Amino acid sequence: MAGSDPIHINTRIRENAQSLASALEQHMLKSFAPDARKQLRVFSAGEAADLLGISASFLRKLHFEERIPDVATSAGGRRSYSAEDLLTIRHHLEANAKARGTYLKGRRPGTDGEPGDKVQVLSFLNFKGGSGKTTSAIHAAQRFALKGYRVLAVDIDPQASLTTLFGYQPEYDFLHAGSIYDAIRYEDPLPFSSIIQKTYFPGLDLAPGGLILQEFEHETPTALRNNIQPPFYARMAAALQEVENDYDIIVFDCPPQLGYLTMSALCASTGVLITVVPNMLDVASMSQFLQMSADLLDVVSNAGARMEFDFLRFLINRYEPSDGPQQQVVAFLRQLFGSEVMVAPMLKSTAISDAGLTQQTIYEVERSAFHRSTYDRAMESLNAVNDEIEALLQQAWGR
The missing domain is CATH 3.40.50.300 (P-loop containing nucleotide triphosphate hydrolases)
Structure with a gap:
C-alpha cells in the first residue's frame, strides 16, 4: 500500500496562516462594521465621577450650576459621558481648582530654573x-x-x-x-x-x-x-x-x-x-x-x-x-x-x-x-x- 504524501511544511504553514487570517477577518467583520475603526463607549455618571476623582453628587451639582459643559442626556434624564466630555470637564475643573494638578496630574514644567517633570x-x-x-x-x-x-x-x-x-x-x-x-x-x-x-x-x-x-x-x-x-x-x-x-x-x-x-x-x-x-x-x-x-x-x-x-x-x-x-x-x-x-x-x-x-x-x-x-x-x-x-x-x- 502506498504511503501517504509527504507534508511540505512551508506550504502547509502558509495555508494555515492564510486560513487563520481569513477566519480572523470574518470574526472582525461580525464584531465591527466593515469600514469602521473601533470606537469607545460612553460612561455613566457614576463612572465619570470616579474617573474625575469627584463624587457623583458633586458632578450633578456642577451640571445644575452650569459650571461645566452639558453632555448627552437620555429621555429619562440619565447623563452619559464620552471620553472627550471627561477631558473637557477635567480641564474646566483644573482651571478653577485651588491647587494645581488636582484634576490634571501629569507632568509639570520647571520653574525658577529648576527642571520640570521627566516623562x-x-x-x-x-x-x-x-x-x-x-x-x-x-x-x-x-x-x-x-x-x-x-x-x-x-x-x-x-x-x-x-x-x-x-x-x-x-x-x-x-x-x-x-x-x-x-x-x-x-x-x-x-x-x-x-x-x-x-x-x-x-x-x-x-x-x-x-x-x-x-x-x-x-x-x-x-x-x-x-x-x-x-x-x-x-x-x-x-x-x-x-x-x-x-x-x-x-x-x-x-x-x-x-x-x-x-x-x-x-x-x-x-x-x-x-x-x-x-x-x-x-x-x-x-x-x-x-x-x-x-x-x-x-x-x-x-x-x-x-x-x-x-x-x-x-x-x-x-x-x-x-x-x-x-x-x-x-x-x-x-x-x-x-x-x-x-x-x-x-x-x-x-x-x-x-x-x-x-x-x-x-x-x-x-x-x-x-x-x-x-x-x-x-x-x-x-x-x-x-x-x-x-x-x-x-x-x-x-x-
Missing part, C-alpha cells in the same frame, strides 16, 4: 508568554488616558497583540511601513512622530508593532560590528526624544524574549513592571529571566547605557485568591522581594478573557455584557493595579 516610561516584560504583559500594558495605558494623562503606547512585540487590540490588522496595516521599526531601524530611520497613530481613546496614541520588528533583531549584530550609532540600546531613547514632550507616560509592551528590542526599551525606561503568574514553573522561568537580564544589562551598562530606574515592581497576574498553591507562591514572592511585589494583584477573570474575544478591554466593554459581579470584580482589580502604578509615577515626580 515616565514603563516597560511591561517577562520572557514567558502568557504572563499577561499585553493585558497589563493596555489596561494601564487606557486607565491613565481616562484619568487625564497624555499617554503613548509603544508596541515592540513582533506579534503586535497590543496593536491588534487597538483595532488594527498589523499584518496588513503595517506590513511594509508605519511601525515602530521605521523609527529605530539602522538605515534611514523615520521621525518618531511619523509613525504615531491616534486611537479612539482621547489622550492615548499608539506606536504600532508588527512582524517587521524581527528585522531589528536580525540587523543589530551587523550594526554592532559596523559600529553604527546610536547603538541598539540607545536607539529607542534617542527616537523618543522627538516626541517625549507631548506625553506624560509612555508604556512599552515588550516581546516575550530578552532580545535587542527588549533591552532597547529597558534602556529608555524609568520604571519596570515584571508580570508573573503565581505558579512555581513561572517563578522558575522568572528566575532564569532575571539572571539573564542582569548579565545582559551589565554588558550594556558597561558600554555606556543608562541603568537608573525610579522603580521596579513584580505584578502578580492571573491570580485566583481561592487557589491554595497560588497563595503560597504569592506569599513566597512577598517574603523574598518585599515591597517590590505590588500590593494589588491582577485577578484571573472570565470578563477580561471574554472581552478579548472581540478584541476589547474591560474599560471598553459595557457592564451589561457580563454578570455584574464578574464585571465589577475584574474592574476593581484592574483599577487597584493601575492606581497603584499611578501612585508610583506620582512618587517619582516627587508628589
Whole structure:
C-alpha cells in the first residue's frame, strides 16, 4: 500500500496562516462594521465621577450650576459621558481648582530654573508568554488616558497583540511601513512622530508593532560590528526624544524574549513592571529571566547605557485568591522581594478573557455584557493595579 504524501511544511504553514487570517477577518467583520475603526463607549455618571476623582453628587451639582459643559442626556434624564466630555470637564475643573494638578496630574514644567517633570516610561516584560504583559500594558495605558494623562503606547512585540487590540490588522496595516521599526531601524530611520497613530481613546496614541520588528533583531549584530550609532540600546531613547514632550507616560509592551528590542526599551525606561503568574514553573522561568537580564544589562551598562530606574515592581497576574498553591507562591514572592511585589494583584477573570474575544478591554466593554459581579470584580482589580502604578509615577515626580 502506498504511503501517504509527504507534508511540505512551508506550504502547509502558509495555508494555515492564510486560513487563520481569513477566519480572523470574518470574526472582525461580525464584531465591527466593515469600514469602521473601533470606537469607545460612553460612561455613566457614576463612572465619570470616579474617573474625575469627584463624587457623583458633586458632578450633578456642577451640571445644575452650569459650571461645566452639558453632555448627552437620555429621555429619562440619565447623563452619559464620552471620553472627550471627561477631558473637557477635567480641564474646566483644573482651571478653577485651588491647587494645581488636582484634576490634571501629569507632568509639570520647571520653574525658577529648576527642571520640570521627566516623562515616565514603563516597560511591561517577562520572557514567558502568557504572563499577561499585553493585558497589563493596555489596561494601564487606557486607565491613565481616562484619568487625564497624555499617554503613548509603544508596541515592540513582533506579534503586535497590543496593536491588534487597538483595532488594527498589523499584518496588513503595517506590513511594509508605519511601525515602530521605521523609527529605530539602522538605515534611514523615520521621525518618531511619523509613525504615531491616534486611537479612539482621547489622550492615548499608539506606536504600532508588527512582524517587521524581527528585522531589528536580525540587523543589530551587523550594526554592532559596523559600529553604527546610536547603538541598539540607545536607539529607542534617542527616537523618543522627538516626541517625549507631548506625553506624560509612555508604556512599552515588550516581546516575550530578552532580545535587542527588549533591552532597547529597558534602556529608555524609568520604571519596570515584571508580570508573573503565581505558579512555581513561572517563578522558575522568572528566575532564569532575571539572571539573564542582569548579565545582559551589565554588558550594556558597561558600554555606556543608562541603568537608573525610579522603580521596579513584580505584578502578580492571573491570580485566583481561592487557589491554595497560588497563595503560597504569592506569599513566597512577598517574603523574598518585599515591597517590590505590588500590593494589588491582577485577578484571573472570565470578563477580561471574554472581552478579548472581540478584541476589547474591560474599560471598553459595557457592564451589561457580563454578570455584574464578574464585571465589577475584574474592574476593581484592574483599577487597584493601575492606581497603584499611578501612585508610583506620582512618587517619582516627587508628589
